[in-house]
Amino acid sequence: MAEKPVSNFSTGEKPTWDLYSKCVHCGLCLDQCPTYRALGTEMDSPRGRIYQMVLVDQGRLALADSFVTHIDRCLGCLNCETACPSGVPYGSLLERARSQIEENYPRSWLQRKVRSHFYGTVLPSFSKLARHAKLVRFYQRSGLQSLARGSGLLKLLGVAELDALSPRIESDFSFADLGRVYPAEGKQRGRVALLIGCISSVAFAELNRATIRVLTRNGIEVHIPRSQSCCGALHLHAGYLEQSRAQARHNIDAVLKPEFDAIVTNAAGCGSTMKEYAALLEHDPQDAKRAQQFVVKVRDISEYLAQVGLVEPARRLKARVTYQDPCHLAHAQGIRSAPRQLLKFIGAEMVESPRADSCCGSAGVYNVTQNEISMKILDEKMGYIASVEPEIVATANVGCMLQLSVGAKRKGLNSRVAHVVELLDEAY
Ligand code: SF4
Ligand code: SF4
Incomplete structure (x- = not known):
């Protein structure tokens, strides 16, 4: 009798048969996947990533560098979930694969330290986060940032792109x-x-x-x-x-x-x-x-x-606006019409760009950890946005706002990037 294969995932939460067997390998998700479009490799497509999870679970692929690289490159944007006719719960598979990586893959000492400090110490505590944010604000406002930018040091260190992506820390938290x-x-x-x-x-x-x-x-x-x-x-x-x-x-x-x-x-x-x-x-x-x-x-x-209905605004937004769906609103929550309705209500002339619901490459800290791929994805997105010549690019997520602002600069686009709420606030 053939021996049962031994999974390379540990026990506990892992990608399981009941989740990944829903994939029928049809490939309808491929063109919707930003990393597949940017890199053109099956291993960086939803279908390819699911297949790698199956192989690891069946003990035919090690939970090692190659697997981690392709899972790390996933944006978690869920564009593939929307496209999938078989209802593959890709988001759950990804969360479980990443939790297995955290448990079983030995990242470098520095990576482990940075990750445990950021996720385990800073994020859960508002007071610690405030202390860190004040340090960043000092760097941004004391002239150190301008000096680092002007001297070419950031370019030399290869972090100029990352510096441009860091949000400006505000005066009042x-x-x-x-x-x-x-x-x-x-x-x-x-x-x-x-x-x-x-x-x-x-x-x-x-x-x-x-x-x-x-x-x-x-x-x-x-x-x-x-x-x-x-x-x-x-x-x-x-x-x-x-x-x-x-x-x-x-x-x-x-x-x-x-x-x-x-x-x-x-x-x-x-x-x-x-x-x-x-x-x-x-x-x-x-x-x-x-x-x-x-x-x-x-x-x-x-x-x-x-849902509650807006009261009449004090003035109307007379501008040509394109709305870009944040992945976690459109693909994760199924909310597409509400932001468009609100913008229309305050007077925006709405123009739809191609692939408005495709990921901009921001994806939490992805634009920092996978900067090169993120910028490739962003440049593709900005091409679609530029094609409809908007005065305002509206979105509904702070990460997307930041990323699209960088994208507008890279593209030389003269459009303002704003959150839907900012535009509503101005109308009132
Ligand atoms: S979550 Fe996004 S990046 Fe990841 S496989 Fe799906 S479509 Fe591609
Ligand atoms: S994830 Fe869905 S769309 Fe993609 S190959 Fe599998 S079944 Fe097809």
């Missing part, structure tokens, strides 16, 4: 808002809890303030729960499943209250992860039910505003 309640203007139509986000709180605090203004202007009372924390999205996408579960439990305790109609976020990546809390905690006897109750209330800001 959103953490000062923790515990505050903002009353609704006029007749109250709802009450929500707002998640301010980790990186957003230091680099996009003004966007958080604009979110509060738009909500209150629309008759919504906004609470900023004091002990909320990072949602766990970056942990989940990097393979730190247990840490993302810890973040989920923390936020459920901090935010889930019967008096809130919704739990709102302006970041697509945070929203999609918070909507995954029920799946993440489904085997947790203590928190499974509360996770389901939490998920029912999570809304992206555009989804929530489209």
